[in-house]
Amino acid sequence: MDRGIKIVTGAATAVSALAVLAILVFLAVSALPLFESGQFGSTLAGGWQPTGDLPRFGIGPMIAGSITLSLSALLLSFPLSLGICSFIMGGAPRPLRTFVSALVHFMTGIPTVVYGFLSVLLLVPLIRSATGGNGLSLLAACLTLTLLILPTITLMLLARLGRFDNALKLSCTALGMDEAQTQLKVLFPLAKKGMLAAAVLGFCRALGDTMIALMVSGNSPRWPDGILEPMRALTAHIGMGLATDTHSPEYRSIGAAGLVLFVLTGVLSLVIRSLGQENGEERRVA
Amino acid sequence: MGGSLLKTALYVCAAALLMLAVACKPATEPQQKEKPEAGKVNDQVSSELKSFEGMEGDISIAGGTAHIPVMEAAQKTIMTAYPKISITVEGGGSGKGVEKVGAGTVDIGNAGRPLTEEEIAEYGLKSYPFAVDGVAVVVHPDNPVEDLSTAQMINIYAGNITNWKDVGGADQAINIFTREEGSGTRKTFWSKLLGKGKIIEDASFVGSNGEMRLAIAGDPGAIGYVGIGHIDETVKAPKLDGVAPSQENAASGAYPIVRKLYMNTKGEPSDLVKAFIDYIWSPDGQQFCADAGYIPYKPE
Numbered sequence: 001m002d003r004g005i006k007i008v009t010g011a012a013t014a015v016s017a018l019a020v021l022a023i024l025v026f027l028a029v030s031a032l033p034l035f036e037s038g039q040f041g042s043t044l045a046g047g048w049q050p051t052g053d054l055p056r057f058g059i060g061p062m063i064a065g066s067i068t069l070s071l072s073a074l075l076l077s078f079p080l081s082l083g084i085c086s087f088i089m090g091g092a093p094r095p096l097r098t099f100v101s102a103l104v105h106f107m108t109g110i111p112t113v114v115y116g117f118l119s120v121l122l123l124v125p126l127i128r129s130a131t132g133g134n135g136l137s138l139l140a141a142c143l144t145l146t147l148l149i150l151p152t153i154t155l156m157l158l159a160r161l162g163r164f165d166n167a168l169k170l171s172c173t174a175l176g177m178d179e180a181q182t183q184l185k186v187l188f189p190l191a192k193k194g195m196l197a198a199a200v201l202g203f204c205r206a207l208g209d210t211m212i213a214l215m216v217s218g219n220s221p222r223w224p225d226g227i228l229e230p231m232r233a234l235t236a237h238i239g240m241g242l243a244t245d246t247h248s249p250e251y252r253s254i255g256a257a258g259l260v261l262f263v264l265t266g267v268l269s270l271v272i273r274s275l276g277q278e279n280g281e282e283r284r285v286a
Numbered sequence: 287m288g289g290s291l292l293k294t295a296l297y298v299c300a301a302a303l304l305m306l307a308v309a310c311k312p313a314t315e316p317q318q319k320e321k322p323e324a325g326k327v328n329d330q331v332s333s334e335l336k337s338f339e340g341m342e343g344d345i346s347i348a349g350g351t352a353h354i355p356v357m358e359a360a361q362k363t364i365m366t367a368y369p370k371i372s373i374t375v376e377g378g379g380s381g382k383g384v385e386k387v388g389a390g391t392v393d394i395g396n397a398g399r400p401l402t403e404e405e406i407a408e409y410g411l412k413s414y415p416f417a418v419d420g421v422a423v424v425v426h427p428d429n430p431v432e433d434l435s436t437a438q439m440i441n442i443y444a445g446n447i448t449n450w451k452d453v454g455g456a457d458q459a460i461n462i463f464t465r466e467e468g469s470g471t472r473k474t475f476w477s478k479l480l481g482k483g484k485i486i487e488d489a490s491f492v493g494s495n496g497e498m499r500l501a502i503a504g505d506p507g508a509i510g511y512v513g514i515g516h517i518d519e520t521v522k523a524p525k526l527d528g529v530a531p532s533q534e535n536a537a538s539g540a541y542p543i544v545r546k547l548y549m550n551t552k553g554e555p556s557d558l559v560k561a562f563i564d565y566i567w568s569p570d571g572q573q574f575c576a577d578a579g580y581i582p583y584k585p586e
Contacts, residue, residue, distance in 0.1 A: 047487070048487065049484070049487060050467060051476060051480075051482070051483065051484050051485045052484045053484075061487075120500070124504075125504055128504070128505060132459070132507075133459075133461070134461035134463075134490055134501075134505050134507065134508060135504075135505070136490050136501075214493065218490035218491065219466075219490060219491035219492070220487055220488055220489055220490055220491065221487050221491075222487040222488055229488075230488070230490050232491070239493075240466035240467065240468070240491060240493060241466070241467060241468065242378075242379070242381070242382065242468070243378065243379025243380060243381040243382055243466060243467075243468030243469065244381045244466075244467050244468035245380075245381050245384065245402060245405065245468070246381065246384075246385050247402070247404050247405070248467075250467045250468070251381070
């Protein structure tokens, strides 16, 4: 019986690990023609202009676009999440807390295409009439993504902050600290690494989202140089490029874009992992 | 407190579901009564459909999104008359259509562009053109511009003309829209109208004819392009070099920005797939093309 379980779980682990490895190999193989022709560097750093006199197929603007977009969404979302977290952990009347907590849980289940659709119909026209551009912009994508990653970060923060022993809070109260002081001076500093892990996870979620970027960012393959200007994310670039003829340089750039995304998320999840281990020690202290 | 709130909410949901179930019940009964009538369609099949007589099996279709209305009309008619034939229609774009039929995962791969030599050589594909579609420039309906020249279009898309007042419009910035790199509509527009000229990086990219129309309809400064069949009252199609972009002008050759829509098979098609292709070429199928806003086409 025990042996059986071991074999089944071992096989499951092996399949999952092999799948991830296979994805990496597949991406590397699809980007191989770029390596072979020595164009990989220019593909990563160069610009995108398939229709000019000298066609260029670089995904540099998309890499910069993805990072700018995800970072700006994180910058907006993280303080909001921290606020919601404090609100739920204390300081608010109980029914309201229950409601907000339920709402955040509910938000995690909203499909990103719904956010994208509403954004196209409501947010984009609003930005267009306020600024005179066409509305499809880094700002529109950033605001929509903020909403998308908000519950992810909030729940992660709640999990990290909520696991401190109640005795810790009692000690703080005994020392004469109020709720705000307890959170700001004791809980937040103790959960510093957990908070960083939540931020990294939120960033990864923003980086990996395709539908919102595709629908509201405008997808212009230009270096992101303004909050009101359109930009293109790596994920959206893959989404748009899939329909191109498989022998075209456009199609080959997809492999490179996939590889960059894979490596970026891989490195970031290693960061989360190492943070998680250190956090174990932190907990013992608490 | 929280628990009782949750309970109340659950009861409300359960009650709502129950009411829904009750409300739905009478609606299902008349549908069941209609069923025997469906058999009658079999007696009235048009003569073109007779070639499917006695056939059964599956036809899977994927690829170009412009093809979908025609494919779905044929699918509906054939499957209603011959329930033993099952047809599935998917989108995915021209590139996906070619790739899937090449890999053998679908029977028919649709493309809004001719196959490249490499594709023909690698996959051994056969092409069946069945309709001609024009690509028209579209602007916001409130835009006063009535006529654009090819030279103006090239300059607008290259980023040399940036304000509508330079082409006879209002003093307003031009917001350029284009399609994703794999789009057949884009390829036609780029090679036939822009003469493979530059499309500026600042252009906003959208992923389908429908999205293009939605974007243009909502933006007073916008310029973009769609298949002529997709033009409706939410957008305006100015003349190009004095020629109105209508299907009549596209058919007569007066309007030159046109492309063919193709079905592709890997090697010789099976009897059933061949029957389907012939049906698209029949008067029935050609009517579906006309209904979708395309010019029916049958190779000699």
